[in-house]
Amino acid sequence: MNLTRFAKARHATKAFDPARKIPAAVIDELKELIRFSPSSVNSQPWHFVVAESDAARARVAKSMQPGYAYNEPKVMRASHVLVLCVRTDMDEAHLNAVLAQEEADGRFANAEAKVGQQNTRAFYVNLHRERADLPAWMEKQAYLALGTLLIGASTLEIDACPMEGFDTKALDEELGLAAKGLTSLVVIGLGYRSGDDFNAKLPKSRLSTAAVFTELA
DSSP, X not given: OOHHHHHHHOOBOSOBOTTOOOOHHHHHHHHHHXXXXXXXXXXXXXXXXXXXXXXXXXXXXXXXXXXXXXXXXXXXXXXXXXXXXXXXXXXXXHHHHHHHHHHHTTOXXXXXXXXXXXXHHHHHHHHHHHTTOHHXXXXXXXXXXHHHHHHHHHHTXXXXXXXXXXXXXXXXXXXXXXXXXXXXXXXXXXXXXXXXXXXXXXXOOOOOHHHHOOOOO
16 A cells, blocks of 8 residues: 555545535544554543534534634534544543553553553653643644544545634533543544535645755764
8 A cells, every 4th residue: 555645645625525424334444543543651642522413513513603614614514523632631540441441452461561551651641740741742642643533534535624723612611521521622524525625626735855854874
């Protein structure tokens, strides 16, 4: 597989075809793909809210009004919308849940290995807590999941549009995220582009290889 061609083919879709729906099996594959996204010390500080029905997508679209109205059609015309959420804190309950899942999945050869993983993860969590950048560190991990989703969608011939243009406070309230220890980070429209998608006709533009790579001697 030439993975580069999918990276070059994808773009932020500006207009979706509302008549075309993503098959359930494809959505399930995308969900499994992002569930297996990488994260530092396997911290997995993310959660995804899936909106498929018109009513569900309308709930997400509320957060686009009034200041981000240009994004509302992307939500309402998409087949599915994912709200990428991140934890507001890396609390003990989450850390214990991750550790228990690792144990259930057979990650530890013995008790010492389990303790070692627990201590390593706690070290980095505490390090970022001491540096007062724990939220930013968790967001970095969540964006790894976003990148995984975008390139994965392209390989499945699904168009996508990640959006940060929404009222986080309004969406968190609408979805009851604060009570779950979460906050919304990015809204992603998924579907199939329409003929009105002007961005599909534009050439890709990236800085040159020489500008973004340094070869050490």
